[in-house]
Amino acid sequence: MSSKKGLNDAYSVKTPEDNIKLYKIWASSYDDDFAKKNDYRSPVLISNYYDKYSNKNDVPVLDVGAGTGLIAEVMNKKNTIDIDAIDISPEMLESAKSKNCYNKLIEADLTKNLDIDNNYYGAIVSAGTFTHGHIGPNALDELLRVTKPSGLFVITIHSKVYVNQNFEQKFQDINEQITDLTFHEEKAYGNNPDKDHGNDTVFITIFRKK
Numbered sequence: 270m271s272s273k274k275g276l277n278d279a280y281s282v283k284t285p286e287d288n289i290k291l292y293k294i295w296a297s298s299y300d301d302d303f304a305k306k307n308d309y310r311s312p313v314l315i316s317n318y319y320d321k322y323s324n325k326n327d328v329p330v331l332d333v334g335a336g337t338g339l340i341a342e343v344m345n346k347k348n349t350i351d352i353d354a355i356d357i358s359p360e361m362l363e364s365a366k367s368k369n370c371y372n373k374l375i376e377a378d379l380t381k382n383l384d385i386d387n388n389y390y391g392a393i394v395s396a397g398t399f400t401h402g403h404i405g406p407n408a409l410d411e412l413l414r415v416t417k418p419s420g421l422f423v424i425t426i427h428s429k430v431y432v433n434q435n436f437e438q439k440f441q442d443i444n445e446q447i448t449d450l451t452f453h454e455e456k457a458y459g460n461n462p463d464k465d466h467g468n469d470t471v472f473i474t475i476f477r478k479k
Contacts, residue, residue: 308459311396311425311471312339318453318473319344319394319423327392327421329372331355333379333412334398338365344394345370353390355379379408385415392421397457399436400427400471406439413446413478420478422447425471428454450476 319330328351332340335354344350355375356362362374377383379398393412398404416422426436440450453473458466 307467309339309397309457310455310459311457312343314455314471314473315340315394315396315423315425316343316347318475319392319421320347322423322475323392323421326417326419329353329390330392330394331385331390331412331415332371333393333395333408333424334404335365335371335374336361336397338368338370340394340396341365341370342368352394355383379404379411383411383415387414388417390416390420392416393424394422395424397425399424400430405434406436409439409443413443416478418478422474422476422478424474425457426474427457428470428472431472446479447476448479450474 319327330344330350330352332338332352332354335341335356336358338354341350341352341354344352352371353373353375354362354365354371355377356365357376357378359376362376365371366374375383375385393416399406399408412422431437440447451474453475454470455473457469457471
């Protein structure tokens with residue numbers, strides 16, 4: 270089966286099993302077929318907003334849906350960051366491993382309970398995980414559990430799923446557990462030739478656990 274995949278493939282997945290199958294095929298060519306071809310901006314945006322909002326206590330960092338390690342690759346170009354990766358795809362994590370950006374690689378289904386201690390991470394970062402067919406808003410419960418009090422979240426949420434997949438409602442539900450909720454709408458892609466998704470936007474969603 271061809272490893273050449275694109276945005277429509279990414280947006281068409283519906284279950285964790287779909288994700289595993291897609292990224293098993295796509296892992297080896299993801300950076301070229303997706304990130305470079307579409308001028309994927311979200312990892313750089315997440316890194317920049319982490320720099321803007323973080324302080325020295327916001328470590329270690331957990332990169333949620335880390336994929337091939339695009340966020341950590343950017344973050345480590347500026348400073349050496351204490352960052353771990355978590356993803357459902359072993360093939361994507363293998364690609365991330367080759368970049369030597371992470372302290373630890375965690376293979377896990379983010380829709381289930383995580384084998385991570387309470388209040389462990391100082392920050393959560395994520396790009397392209399809270400989007401069509403990937404991870405829904407309920408994953409935020411586990412991510413809040415594993416984050417230290419006052420820990421920072423800097424994540425992208427695809428603007429088209431924010432309301433119709435109940436992220437808006439979720440933030441109302443967890444309002445008492447978080448503080449400083451801020452949104453920045455940004456274009457997910459730069460010079461993207463994709464006629465269907467080239468102008469897609471994401472909400473860079475920033476908040477802290479109380």
